[in-house]
Amino acid sequence: MSQTVDRALSILPLLAEGPADLGQVADRLGVHKSTALRLLRTLHEHGLVYRQSDQRYRLGARLFALAQEAMENLDVREIAHPHLIRLNESCGHTVHLAVYEENEVLYIDKVESRYPVRMYSRIGKPVALTVAAVAKLLLADLPEHERRAVAEKLDYPSYTPRSTPNATAFLRELEKVREQGWATDLGGHEESINCVAAPIRGADGRVVAAMSVSAPNVVVTADELLTLLPLVRRTADAISGEYSGRTPVKGTV
Amino acid sequence: MSQTVDRALSILPLLAEGPADLGQVADRLGVHKSTALRLLRTLHEHGLVYRQSDQRYRLGARLFALAQEAMENLDVREIAHPHLIRLNESCGHTVHLAVYEENEVLYIDKVESRYPVRMYSRIGKPVALTVAAVAKLLLADLPEHERRAVAEKLDYPSYTPRSTPNATAFLRELEKVREQGWATDLGGHEESINCVAAPIRGADGRVVAAMSVSAPNVVVTADELLTLLPLVRRTADAISGEYSGRTPVKGTV
DNA sequence: CTGCGGCGTTGCAGTGTCTGCAACCTTCAT
DNA sequence: ATGAAGGTTGCAGACACTGCAACGCCGCAG
Numbered sequence: 001m002s003q004t005v006d007r008a009l010s011i012l013p014l015l016a017e018g019p020a021d022l023g024q025v026a027d028r029l030g031v032h033k034s035t036a037l038r039l040l041r042t043l044h045e046h047g048l049v050y051r052q053s054d055q056r057y058r059l060g061a062r063l064f065a066l067a068q069e070a071m072e073n074l075d076v077r078e079i080a081h082p083h084l085i086r087l088n089e090s091c092g093h094t095v096h097l098a099v100y101e102e103n104e105v106l107y108i109d110k111v112e113s114r115y116p117v118r119m120y121s122r123i124g125k126p127v128a129l130t131v132a133a134v135a136k137l138l139l140a141d142l143p144e145h146e147r148r149a150v151a152e153k154l155d156y157p158s159y160t161p162r163s164t165p166n167a168t169a170f171l172r173e174l175e176k177v178r179e180q181g182w183a184t185d186l187g188g189h190e191e192s193i194n195c196v197a198a199p200i201r202g203a204d205g206r207v208v209a210a211m212s213v214s215a216p217n218v219v220v221t222a223d224e225l226l227t228l229l230p231l232v233r234r235t236a237d238a239i240s241g242e243y244s245g246r247t248p249v250k251g252t253v
Numbered sequence: 254m255s256q257t258v259d260r261a262l263s264i265l266p267l268l269a270e271g272p273a274d275l276g277q278v279a280d281r282l283g284v285h286k287s288t289a290l291r292l293l294r295t296l297h298e299h300g301l302v303y304r305q306s307d308q309r310y311r312l313g314a315r316l317f318a319l320a321q322e323a324m325e326n327l328d329v330r331e332i333a334h335p336h337l338i339r340l341n342e343s344c345g346h347t348v349h350l351a352v353y354e355e356n357e358v359l360y361i362d363k364v365e366s367r368y369p370v371r372m373y374s375r376i377g378k379p380v381a382l383t384v385a386a387v388a389k390l391l392l393a394d395l396p397e398h399e400r401r402a403v404a405e406k407l408d409y410p411s412y413t414p415r416s417t418p419n420a421t422a423f424l425r426e427l428e429k430v431r432e433q434g435w436a437t438d439l440g441g442h443e444e445s446i447n448c449v450a451a452p453i454r455g456a457d458g459r460v461v462a463a464m465s466v467s468a469p470n471v472v473v474t475a476d477e478l479l480t481l482l483p484l485v486r487r488t489a490d491a492i493s494g495e496y497s498g499r500t501p502v503k504g505t506v
Numbered sequence: 507c508t509g510c511g512g513c514g515t516t517g518c519a520g521t522g523t524c525t526g527c528a529a530c531c532t533t534c535a536t
Numbered sequence: 537a538t539g540a541a542g543g544t545t546g547c548a549g550a551c552a553c554t555g556c557a558a559c560g561c562c563g564c565a566g
Contacts, residue, residue: 001294003552004524008258009299016322022543032526037544041254046262050354055543059323061354064361064377067320069269070312101303101314108317124317256523257553275514285555290515308514 007031008039012059015049019056067124074099076200076209077108080239084111084211087235091228093215096195098127099208100138103150105129108209115219130156130164131188133197134210140178141199141207147174162188182233183210184226192217194225198236203244211236260284261292265312268302272309320377327352329453329462330361333492337364337464340488344481346468351380352461353391356403358382361462368472383409383417384441386450387463393431394452394460400427415441435486436463437479445470447478451489456497464489 007029014020014028026036040057043049047062071077077097084095088111097109105127129135129150139147151167151174164170177183185195197212213232215225260282267273267281279289293310296302300315324330330350337348341364350362358380382388382403392400404420404427417423430436438448450465466485468478 001291001298002257002261004255004257005261005292005295006298008255008261009295009301012299012319016319016326018326023541033543034527034545035525038254038524039258042258042262045254045259046265047355048262058326059319061357061359061379063316063320063323064359065357065379066265066269066312067316068375068377070316073269073271073311102300104314104318106314106317122321124321126318276512286514287516287556288554291553 004039007035008043011036011039011043012048012063015057015059019052019054019058021056025057071108071123074108076239076243079242080200080209080211081109083235083239084109087111087211087213087231088114091213091231093213093219093225093228096134096212096214098132098134098138098210098212100135100142103153105132105135105138113215113219128157128159128189130154130170131159131185132212133183133185133195134212136174136177136183136185137197137199137210138207140174140183147171159189160187160191162186162191164188182229185212186222187217194222196225196229196232198229198233199240200236200243201240208243209239211239257292260288261296264289264292264296265301268310268312272305272307272311274309278310324361324376327361329492329496332495333453333462333464334362336488336492337362340364340466340484341367344466344484346466346472346478346481349387349465349467351385351387351391351463351465353388353395356406358385358388358391366468381410381412381442383407383423384412384438385465386436386438386448387465389427389430389436389438390450390452390463391460393427393436400424412442413440413444415439415444417441435482437475438465439475440470447475449478449482449485451482451486452493453489453496454493461496462492464492 010029011025014025020028022033022036022040025040026033029036029039040049044051044057044060047060047065050058050060052058076099080097084097088095092114094113095111096107098105098107107123107125107127110123127135129139139150142150148171151171154167154170156164156166156170158165164173181199183197185193185197187194193214193216195212195214197210199207200209200211202208211232213225213228263282264278267278273281275286275290275293278293279286282289282292293302297304297310297313300313300318303311303313305311329352333350337350341348345367347366348364349360351358351360360376360378360380363376380388382392392403395403401424404424407420407423409417409419409423411418417426434452436450438446438450440447446467446469448465448467450463452460453462453464455461464485466478466481
């Protein structure tokens with residue numbers, strides 16, 4: 001909508017790939033060097049871009065701070081956090097919290113497992129939509145046409161033989177998830193990792209977030225993990241209760 | 254430098270404070286609603302801004318993803334991480350890694366303590382410059398005039414009676430830190446928390462990052478914490494060695 | 507049901523801001 | 537010393553951005 005801003009913002013993902021010098025930025029934007037310079041300067045003034053010692057540009061510190069603040073403003077996260085901790089303390093596995101936004105699902109909180117085997121995942125990282133249990137829950141709650149649109153636009157990478165193969169299978173899975181009110185990922189993303197997930201709902205019943213417990217095969221089998229389902233659902237429901245204002249939170253006025 | 258981009262970027266910190274509607278944004282920017290709308294739209298297209306269900310604007314998901322990628326591109330962090338983990342495993346306390354950038358010091362990594370007492374700090378959060386041990390190390394390494402300029406521009410909040418009171422005291426402290434090659438914060442930020450920190454240097458000897466171990470009084474006294482200094486320094490040196498390419502990293506070709 | 511007020515959105519004309527150019531400067535390598 | 541490469545600046549012209557005003561939408565109250 002706004003050419004100048006559009007160009008300036010296009011610089012950010014470009015720099016996210018790694019540092020670049022003025023010429024590279026100008027080329028990839030398709031603008032004159034002087035133009036790129038002025039855009040970078042503006043970004044720099046706002047701290048979004050940093051000029052490292054070799055004169056090349058990198059993403060800047062304020063970006064972290066902004067992301068940080070944005071995160072702290074997410075009510076769900078704040079409310080959910082103590083519950084996630086408690087769940088982790090009682091079962092020992094990795095616990096995730098995720099939300100859906102604009103065709104992406106991303107982790108907004110994570111509590112690490114209490115044993116040395118760690119999962120590779122990070123707060124802020126986009127989630128594999130087609131296989132992750134939390135993604136299934138969040139997508140399953142979208143209005144029908146939107147769900148269909150998303151499902152057909154997606155790629156279906158075969159992470160493992162158990163990955164969701166295509167849109168049809170995915171939509172069927174979402175339908176199932178929608179009805180049963182919980183979801184799993186049994187080795188669909190990484191062969192040896194299973195997840196079980198439950199939805200967190202707002203006052204209007206819409207799914208606002210999803211949480212999951214993940215554990216590798218070497219620690220517990222899929223069946224054993226599934227025995228945690230009631231606990232996961234209870235936790236998710238407790239969070240839903242607080243989030244939608246139904247459950248008064250002790251300690252709050 | 255570029256008015257349009259400048260205005261657009263000013264929206265981000267504004268939204269970081271909390272969601273706002275079109276009118277509020279326009280007012281605070283001092284522009285017409287239609288102008289604000291177009292800026293917001295552009296930000297939206299790039300995923301930096303999200304329109305929540307009540308039509309108000311919030312910071313968007315891509316911001317997390319960008320911050321995430323930026324962080325993963327920081328070589329120091331990647332190299333340091335396993336060392337931090339190991340240090341945490343051997344001493345049990347909270348371990349931080351921080352860098353300096355444009356008048357700010359911020360945590361770029363953190364390993365939580367192995368006991369229930371947790372510190373309030375977050376990756377991406379700016380650090381209290383005048384008291385934190387890591388900040389002292391990073392500022393102490395700045396060229397003299399810059400160090401002085403920063404010191405005089407700062408506020409010196411009295412978090413505790415032991416907080417650095419003013420620029421003079423701070424500069425003296427920095428000089429000391431510079432000479433001894435390590436730093437502490439003994440209850441200067443939070444009465445009951447002590448830190449001991451060491452610098453990580455690049456090939457040219459400049460301080461590129463600083464790491465610290467923090468622990469509350471209730472767990473160990475300041476004196477006990479200080480006995481960890483050699484271990485902290487060894488860890489920092491090991492990281493420096495890898496970072497500057499002096500130590501070949503096993504497992505890497 | 508209807509009229510009102512608030513808020514977001516769109517088309518348009520004027521102009522102020524951004525663009526690309528070309529010349530200049532610095533740094534580094536030959 | 538000389539040249540090349542990349543960064544920086546001033547300028548005139550073009551066009552993208554701005555603010556306005558009118559419109560549409562929704563919720564609310566009479």
